[in-house]
Amino acid sequence: MATESIAWPSTAAGSRSFVETLHEWVTTVDHKRLGILYIVYALFFLVIGGIEATVIRIQLIRPHNDFVSPEVFNRLFTMHGTTMIFFVVMPVLFGFANYLIPLMIGARDMAFPRLNAFSFWMTAFGGLFLYFSLVGANGLYGAGNAPDVGWFAYAPLTSQTFSLGHSTDFWTLALLVSGFGSIGTAINIVATVVCMRCPGMTLAKMPLFAWLNLVMAGLVILAVSPLTAAQLMLLIDRYLGGHFFDTQAGGSAVIWMHFFWIFGHPEVYVLVLPAFAFASEIIPVFSRKPIFGYPVMVGATVAIGFISMSVWAHHMFTVGMGSAANTFFVISTMAIAVPTGIKIFNWLATMWGGKIDLKTPMLFCIAFLFQFLIAGLTGVMLSAAPFNWQLGNSYFVVAHFHYVIVGGIMFTLFGAFYYWFPKMSGKMYSETLGKLHFWLFVIGFHLTFDFMHIPGILGMPRRIYTYEPGRGWDTWNLIVTIGVFFQAAGILVFLGNLIWSYFRGKLAGNDPWDAWTLEWSANSPPPAYNFALIPTVQSRRPLWDLKHPDDPDWKYE
Amino acid sequence: MSMTTVPPVTAELDWDLPARGQVAMYSLITAEAAIFTIFVVAYLFYLGKSLSGPMPSEVLTPPILYTVCLLSSSLTIHFAGKNLRDGNVRRFGAWWLLTIALGAIFLYGTASEWHRLIYKDGLTITTNLFGTTYYSLVGLHGFHVVMGLLALTTVMVFTIFGSVQREHAERIDVLSLYWHFVDAVWVVVFTVVYVIGR
Numbered sequence: 033m034a035t036e037s038i039a040w041p042s043t044a045a046g047s048r049s050f051v052e053t054l055h056e057w058v059t060t061v062d063h064k065r066l067g068i069l070y071i072v073y074a075l076f077f078l079v080i081g082g083i084e085a086t087v088i089r090i091q092l093i094r095p096h097n098d099f100v101s102p103e104v105f106n107r108l109f110t111m112h113g114t115t116m117i118f119f120v121v122m123p124v125l126f127g128f129a130n131y132l133i134p135l136m137i138g139a140r141d142m143a144f145p146r147l148n149a150f151s152f153w154m155t156a157f158g159g160l161f162l163y164f165s166l167v168g169a170n171g172l173y174g175a176g177n178a179p180d181v182g183w184f185a186y187a188p189l190t191s192q193t194f195s196l197g198h199s200t201d202f203w204t205l206a207l208l209v210s211g212f213g214s215i216g217t218a219i220n221i222v223a224t225v226v227c228m229r230c231p232g233m234t235l236a237k238m239p240l241f242a243w244l245n246l247v248m249a250g251l252v253i254l255a256v257s258p259l260t261a262a263q264l265m266l267l268i269d270r271y272l273g274g275h276f277f278d279t280q281a282g283g284s285a286v287i288w289m290h291f292f293w294i295f296g297h298p299e300v301y302v303l304v305l306p307a308f309a310f311a312s313e314i315i316p317v318f319s320r321k322p323i324f325g326y327p328v329m330v331g332a333t334v335a336i337g338f339i340s341m342s343v344w345a346h347h348m349f350t351v352g353m354g355s356a357a358n359t360f361f362v363i364s365t366m367a368i369a370v371p372t373g374i375k376i377f378n379w380l381a382t383m384w385g386g387k388i389d390l391k392t393p394m395l396f397c398i399a400f401l402f403q404f405l406i407a408g409l410t411g412v413m414l415s416a417a418p419f420n421w422q423l424g425n426s427y428f429v430v431a432h433f434h435y436v437i438v439g440g441i442m443f444t445l446f447g448a449f450y451y452w453f454p455k456m457s458g459k460m461y462s463e464t465l466g467k468l469h470f471w472l473f474v475i476g477f478h479l480t481f482d483f484m485h486i487p488g489i490l491g492m493p494r495r496i497y498t499y500e501p502g503r504g505w506d507t508w509n510l511i512v513t514i515g516v517f518f519q520a521a522g523i524l525v526f527l528g529n530l531i532w533s534y535f536r537g538k539l540a541g542n543d544p545w546d547a548w549t550l551e552w553s554a555n556s557p558p559p560a561y562n563f564a565l566i567p568t569v570q571s572r573r574p575l576w577d578l579k580h581p582d583d584p585d586w587k588y589e
Numbered sequence: 590m591s592m593t594t595v596p597p598v599t600a601e602l603d604w605d606l607p608a609r610g611q612v613a614m615y616s617l618i619t620a621e622a623a624i625f626t627i628f629v630v631a632y633l634f635y636l637g638k639s640l641s642g643p644m645p646s647e648v649l650t651p652p653i654l655y656t657v658c659l660l661s662s663s664l665t666i667h668f669a670g671k672n673l674r675d676g677n678v679r680r681f682g683a684w685w686l687l688t689i690a691l692g693a694i695f696l697y698g699t700a701s702e703w704h705r706l707i708y709k710d711g712l713t714i715t716t717n718l719f720g721t722t723y724y725s726l727v728g729l730h731g732f733h734v735v736m737g738l739l740a741l742t743t744v745m746v747f748t749i750f751g752s753v754q755r756e757h758a759e760r761i762d763v764l765s766l767y768w769h770f771v772d773a774v775w776v777v778v779f780t781v782v783y784v785i786g787r
Contacts, residue, residue: 143609219616227609253616257623264624265631268725273715276631276725282638282718291627 061145062560063130066152068456070127073156074120075527078383080163081115082523084108086516089480095501105497106180111162114203115181117299118210120157121441125306126217128448129245133221135551135558136239138567143223151216158210165202179203182495184296185266185541187288192270193510199272208263211256218252218479221245221408230550232569237589239549239572240323243330244309247337248302249359254341255298262291267589286351293344300436301340305333307441308375310448311397315379317451317547318394319386322573322585325378332371332378339368349417350424358417365415376401399474403439410435430487434481446473446526453530454544458556459537460556465529469522476518483511484495485560548573610763618770621733625774628729629781632722636786639717641679648710651783655688655698656775659734662691663772666765676755688768689745693737699731724781730778733771 034395048056057065088108091099100108130148130574134141142148165178179199181189190200229238266272266288275281277288316323323329346365349358379401388394410432414420423429446469453461487505543552553575554562571577571585636645669684703724706712714724744764747753753761 144613144743205724215620219613219620222614222616223609226612227606229606231604253620254623257620258627260625261624264729265628265725268714274721274725275715275718282635282640284634287631287634291631294627371666422727 047089061149063134063142070123074124077119084112089513089516091507102497107178110450112177138548138550139228140562142220144220151213154213155210158206162206184292187285204263211260214256218249221249230567237572240312241309247333248305251298251302255295259295281328293347297344298340307444310444312394314397314451317545318389319383321386324381330372335371338524349420362417393451395470396443400443409437426488427492430494431484454540455556457534459533460540461533469525473522476515479515480512483508548576560577614763614766628726632726635718635722639719641717643712646787648716652698655695662688666768669766674758681694689741737768737771
């Protein structure tokens with residue numbers, strides 16, 4: 033219980049009308065409310081993107097299926113990819129960063145609260161704009177509808193000639209608009225972490241969560257900007273008759289690939305670094321040990337940030353770039369496995385000899401360790417150019433990156449949801465439902481994505497809407513689709529748990545996990561001002577120091 | 590174990606972190622620099638790949654005078670900021686106005702160059718790859734000059750009405766940083782378009 037608190041205008045829910053509450057949320061500049069807006073917004077799109085994935089898998093459950101038409105199938109995989117990357121994972125990670133960074137570094141808000149609100153609404157309108165294409169893009173010759181050019185939208189498919197109507201414009205503009213939001217948030221995170229830390233919190237005493245999100249924000253600044261530039265070029269081509277990607281006028285389709293993947297690969301690390309951040313906070317607390325090798329973790333993070341800027345063309349081995357370029361990108365891609373491997377060993381060493389408490393957040397993080405390892409190993413396989421020539425654009429690749437994004441990022445994200453839910457809502461989630469969610473999702477995940485590698489090795493290309501029987505793909509596709517239903521059930525349990533616990537959960541208290549970072553010293557949920565008094569810290573685990581004055585951390589750091 | 594309290598302030602630490610405005614502006618500049626890098630790379634990549642004329646060597650002449658104007662505006666904005674820090678608001682206003690004038694002259698230079706290229710030389714954004722990359726790169730820079738001028742003019746209006754005081758010097762410096770960036774980018778664009786590209 034916080035000893036000091038400041039009288040604050042009453043926010044009793046009963047006394048406010050719906051319109052007043054809505055007005056409060058729409059005009060808010062509070063980092064916690066914006067964080068929750070980001071998270072709720074992302075959960076909404078998670079359901080949409082999940083439904084799209086389910087329809088895709090139902091279509092592929094057996095050969096010659098005609099659940100959806102080929103045209104609809106193209107729109108589905110485009111919308112699924114774009115939605116999940118730009119309107120689910122990025123917003124939800126920004127949401128957690130927004131909510132937690134000021135609390136963890138002992139600040140009362142982000143550095144620029146209004147920029148924060150602006151960025152959120154840009155992202156939000158980007159997502160709505162993308163889906164408005166369903167009704168708004170009825171362009172020429174009935175060719176409009178949702179975008180259908182794939183989530184990386186290779187030229188020249190995106191040119192006026194091949195993309196009639198306005199569906200591609202909706203895709204471009206949605207990404208451009210949400211990109212401005214992302215850059216705004218990234219600038220805000222950098223300024224917050226650099227300028228708003230509470231007294232005593234030097235960079236070396238900052239929680240790893242803040243460190244990883246700082247590097248993530250740096251990557252957003254460096255990686256999303258090239259995407260913005262590429263989208264501007266595409267708009268110039270489509271609206272003003274430019275020739276950037278117009279091969280008929282001497283332009284190059286390959287340069288779009290380069291520009292897209294200069295964004296696209298660092299983007300993977302933009303998504304995975306916050307996942308690492310969750311794991312780096314959750315694993316120590318549930319192992320009852322401080323994180324192993326803090327300086328090395330920071331160093332590895334910065335190394336990942338740097339190397340990730342020089343690996344993009346491993347998405348393009350099948351294009352034929354010449355052996356010099358191939359060699360460079362093979363080596364740089366393999367090199368990035370080194371700092372990532374260091375991190376995995378550090379998490380293992382944190383657990384080693386610890387008093388491991390298998391609560392739901394920890395379960396998700398342990399599964400993450402195994403799955404992310406396998407995802408990394410298939411990544412190293414695909415980084416070898418000759419292997420890539422064989423399996424590029426096959427279901428092996430699809431299985432690999434879903435292993436990263438679902439098996440790695442989504443799992444830690446679920447862990448983060450359970451870990452910080454008591455702080456955000458003030459209520460404790462249901463451990464039973466949490467474990468049910470975990471097991472449903474683990475079973476579904478492995479049914480889907482373990483077995484998805486095999487049709488890839490057997491030659492099944494990605495993005496086909498159906499296939500011939502008798503190629504040895506049938507059974508695997510059936511198993512893959514069955515796994516999807518387990519995952520969907522897991523998601524339903526998860527959402528149900530969040531809603532049920534929010535209304536009916538037991539009160540959680542301020543510090544249910546006996547944790548060590550500053551956010552657990554604030555009330556649950558924290559008041560608008562976060563801390564009545566700005567705290568001072570002396571070590572990386574300020575609450576440990578407080579709880580164990582006889583044996584504080586700062587004696588050893 | 591929920592008996593946690595906010596750790597109290599024990600002693601006044603010597604705690605001085607960078608100004609958030611500066612950090613944010615440097616971050617924005619980094620993002621902008623990345624955008625310009627992509628456009629510069631595209632310009633260099635497509636040099637000499639146009640399938641039809643006009644070519645850069647036939648139609649471009651280096652706008653030396655206008656370049657001098659833009660680059661000297663970095664100097665004038667520096668003097669403006671210095672005067673504001675010294676509390677000399679009137680001199681600040683004069684230097685600030687000069688900066689706006691120099692920026693506007695530069696913008697006029699770009700406009701007249703474009704007018705000549707479009708109406709005399711027949712080069713538009715659709716003509717060839719040179720046209721596409723040239724108007725995009727120079728246009729992107731011009732857009733930043735326009736944005737900068739709008740911001741500078743806003744400050745000028747506030748100065749005329751007497752709202753800009755010495756305590757705003759830090760914020761003015763943040764805006765100056767952006768203006769210096771716009772000038773620095775022009776050095777790159779000038780080199781790429783009028784020196785290497787011809």
